[in-house]
Amino acid sequence: MLNKNKIKQQFLTFIILIISTVTLIICNHFPTKAEQPKLQIHPLPLTLEKWQNNNQDDYFDQIKPTKYGYLIWSKFPVKVFIDKQNKPDKNWVNSVTQAVQDWEAYLPLEIVENSELANIIILRKTPPLEIDKKGKITRARSALTTYQIYQENNILLPKFTILLSPTQTGEYIISAARHEIGHTLGIWGHSLSPKDVLYFSQIRQPVSISVRDVNTLKKIYQQPTSLGW
Template sequence: DIPGAKAQLPPSRSTSQSPTPAQIDRFLPVSQAHTMPATLARGQAAEPQSEYFDDYFDKIQPTIAGYLIWSRFPVRIYFEPATQMPDRSQEWVTAVTAAIQEWNAYLPLTVVNVPDTADIAIWRRTPPLQVDRSATRQPELRARSAETRFNLWVDRTIPEKPILLHRMTIWLGMGQTQDYLRAAARHELGHALGIWGHSPTATDVMYSAQVRQPPPLSDRDINTLRRIYQQPTRLGWAIPQPLN
């Protein structure tokens, strides 16, 4: 449910080639750590090096921009409002709202009414079909019930100091029971807040598969989020020169 990203970077000479380290360093900021939000730092029982500290940080995937860390708070979230049609849209809104409230205990979040102003947009629809190229014969289209993607962009509010930022898009379909819908919203929002990977343990929200009894946020989920927000990232920092 985290298939990839669209990065707004200058193209390399060949479209089949990935940007080189030199190109990345030229067009993206140097990785630096941000100050961890107080709400996330609060309640940490042990240091990461302690035998009592448990997480799955080793499963998190850095991106071309580094770890997907938010540095401007509160993070603004838009989700589609309920409609008057009898399509269970109110159940969907209830599930998304509950997931936002759970994560809000650790990272400052706020709901906005206009998608263009949001850092994270959550849409009540089935994700776009993906091509599964792992098939042995020919690529196959693979359907998902939920999916999260990110894209990079440059904030030019201050022309002489453009900032590299990111946005998240979540597609969350409605073809699930209320409990599973809320679990999916909780899981996808975890990706959008920076957990770009999956836990190998079924008692964690960010476990890679759906379970019979969806768990609440675990200490391992929060410990992993804390580790992520201690890492350097290119996001939230000024690029070395304006992009043309």
């Protein structure tokens, strides 16, 4: 019994170490407050400027700004890399590609073959387990999006990584991809409605990008940020 407890303790320590390392990678590139430019509002991307719908509903109140303001892109097209290593199933690649194209109607995106050129990297990889404050594993994740902030020519820019679990199949692949890509485009929060792509939980019947999703995205791009300056 002692050996089992010891092994379990070592396993949890190992998992916590992995998660701590990931957090360190995300935070290690954050510039200090002294380096941060003032919060400013970028011009609306043309695709969002043209977006009009009689339904003005959104879930902007569920979106929380970061210490850098809202996570907004200002240089387009945003470059997306889809991992094709280890020859993933064609259905997986096609589903993720379709998810990128779905969002492309609202923000200019470009799929690139070189990950070093990408602003968003999508990997077919199991996300780390979620562990609570007591060190207990709470649940397995089907997808996870993280970001880091870096400087290029004294301009603050984000870089995102999406992990999509290899266990996802069928329509759940494109559903998860749509959801996570929505986060990378600036919707850093969740909807409370199952009719929206950014609904906080996975549902049986995947949905397309909703009017509320786009209204929320447009409102986000009308907010101040220190990114891109």
